[in-house]
Amino acid sequence: MIKPNTISIKATGSYVPDHCVSNDDLTQWLDTSHDWINKRTGIHNRRLSMGENTSELCIKAGQNVLKGTSVDPEDIGLIIVATMTPDSQSPSVASQVQAHLKAANAMSFDLNAACSGFVYGLAVAEKMLRHMTLPYALVIGGEVMSKVVDWSDRSTAVLFGDGAGGVLLEKADAKEQFISEDLHTNGDKGHALVSGEKSVSNPLVKGENNLGQLSMDGREIFNFVTKAIPVSIQTVLDSAGRQMEEVDFILLHQANARIIEIMAKKLNCPLDKFPTNIEHYGNTSAASLPILIDELAKEKTILNGNKQTIILSAFGGGLTWGTLLLELN
Numbered sequence: 001m002i003k004p005n006t007i008s009i010k011a012t013g014s015y016v017p018d019h020c021v022s023n024d025d026l027t028q029w030l031d032t033s034h035d036w037i038n039k040r041t042g043i044h045n046r047r048l049s050m051g052e053n054t055s056e057l058c059i060k061a062g063q064n065v066l067k068g069t070s071v072d073p074e075d076i077g078l079i080i081v082a083t084m085t086p087d088s089q090s091p092s093v094a095s096q097v098q099a100h101l102k103a104a105n106a107m108s109f110d111l112n113a114a115c116s117g118f119v120y121g122l123a124v125a126e127k128m129l130r131h132m133t134l135p136y137a138l139v140i141g142g143e144v145m146s147k148v149v150d151w152s153d154r155s156t157a158v159l160f161g162d163g164a165g166g167v168l169l170e171k172a173d174a175k176e177q178f179i180s181e182d183l184h185t186n187g188d189k190g191h192a193l194v195s196g197e198k199s200v201s202n203p204l205v206k207g208e209n210n211l212g213q214l215s216m217d218g219r220e221i222f223n224f225v226t227k228a229i230p231v232s233i234q235t236v237l238d239s240a241g242r243q244m245e246e247v248d249f250i251l252l253h254q255a256n257a258r259i260i261e262i263m264a265k266k267l268n269c270p271l272d273k274f275p276t277n278i279e280h281y282g283n284t285s286a287a288s289l290p291i292l293i294d295e296l297a298k299e300k301t302i303l304n305g306n307k308q309t310i311i312l313s314a315f316g317g318g319l320t321w322g323t324l325l326l327e328l329n
C-alpha cells in the first residue's frame with residue numbers, strides 16, 4: 001500500500017582499501033596459522049588501510065552511494081556516520097563527509113555503537129528523516145580498525161579489517177520498508193570490548209592520556225550474542241507478524257562465520273539465507289553490514305525491484321545489539 005512520508009533505501013555504496021592482507025601474511029609477525037583463523041572465524045583476507053583515515057573511506061563510500069543517482073547533495077538533510085574509529089573526536093567524520101559531498105543543508109553527527117553502529121544509525125535516521133523537510137538521509141558505517149588493533153595480540157589482530165559502506169534513505173509517498181526493530185544495550189558487559197580508553201589527565205590529575213588499543217573477551221561476547229541475537233530476530237518477526245519462512249535473507253554482522261552457523265541452527269533456518277563476505281574482509285565493525293548490503297545490491301540479490309523481507313542484525317561493543325526487519329519492494 002502506498003503511504004505518504006515513508007522511508008525506503010534508494011541507493012547503496014561502499015569502499016574498501018586496496019591493500020589485501022591474507023592469513024598467511026599475518027604469520028610473518030603473529031604466532032598463528034591460516035588453518036586456525038579459517039576454522040575459528042571463516043576469515044581468509046582483510047583489507048588494511050595504507051594511510052587512508054576513516055573519513056577518507058567514508059567520503060569515498062558516500063560518493064559511491066550517490067554515484068548513479070540524480071540526487072542533489074543539497075537535498076540531503078541528515079548524515080550519520082557509525083564508527084568507533086573516528087579520525088578525531090572533533091570534527092566528526094560525518095561533518096567531513098558533509099563537507100566533501102557538498103551536502104550544504106545536511107546536519108551531521110557520528111554515532112558510536114561499535115559493530116551495531118550501522119543498525120543503530122539506520123534506526124535513528126529513519127525516524128529523524130520522517131520529521132525533516134529535506135527528502136534524503138545518508139547513513140554510513142566506516143572503520144579503520146587497524147588503527148586501534150593491538151597487532152601483537154593474536155586473539156584480536158586476526159579478526160578485524162578496514163572499510164566503509166552506506167545507504168541513502170529517501171522519504172517519499174511509497175511503500176513502507178521499515179517494519180519492526182529491536183535495539184538493546186547491556187552496559188554491565190561493556191568491559192568485554194574496550195577500545196580508545198582515555199583517562200583523566202589535567203594539571204590536577206596525573207594520568208596516561210593515550211588512546212588505548214582494542215582488547216576483547218571474545219569468548220564472553222560469543223556466548224552472549226549466540227543467545228541474544230536469536231531472541232532479537234524472533235522479536236522483530238513477532239512484532240511484524242511474520243514467520244521465519246517469509247524471510248528471504250538474514251544479514252548478520254560479519255564477526256565470525258561460526259556465529260552465523262550457530263544462528264542458522266538456532267533459528268532453524270537454512271544457512272543459504274545468511275549471505276556472508278567475512279572471508280574477504282574480516283570484521284569491519286560498523287562497516288560490515290553496509291558493505292554486505294552494497295555487494296548484494298550490486299549483484300541484484302536484494303534491492304532488485306522484487307518484494308523481499310530481509311532482517312539486518314548486529315552486535316558488538318557496549319555491549320550493543322540490534323535487529324531491523326525491512327520489507328523491500
Ligand code: ACO
Nearest residue numbers: 032036114115154155158218219221222255256285316317
Ligand atoms: N592463532 C592461533 N591460536 C590462537 C589465536 C590465533 N590467532 N587466537 C587465540 N588462539 C588460541 C588461544 O590462545 C587458545 O589457546 P589455549 O587453548 O592453548 O589457551 C585457543 O586458541 C582458543 O582460544 P579462544 O579465545 O578460546 O578461541 P575461540 O574459539 O573463543 O575463538 C574468537 C576466539 C574468534 C575471538 C571468538 O571468541 C569470537 O569470534 N568471539 C566473538 C567476537 C565478536 O563477535 N565480537 C563482537 C564484535 S567486535 C566489535 O564490536 C568491534
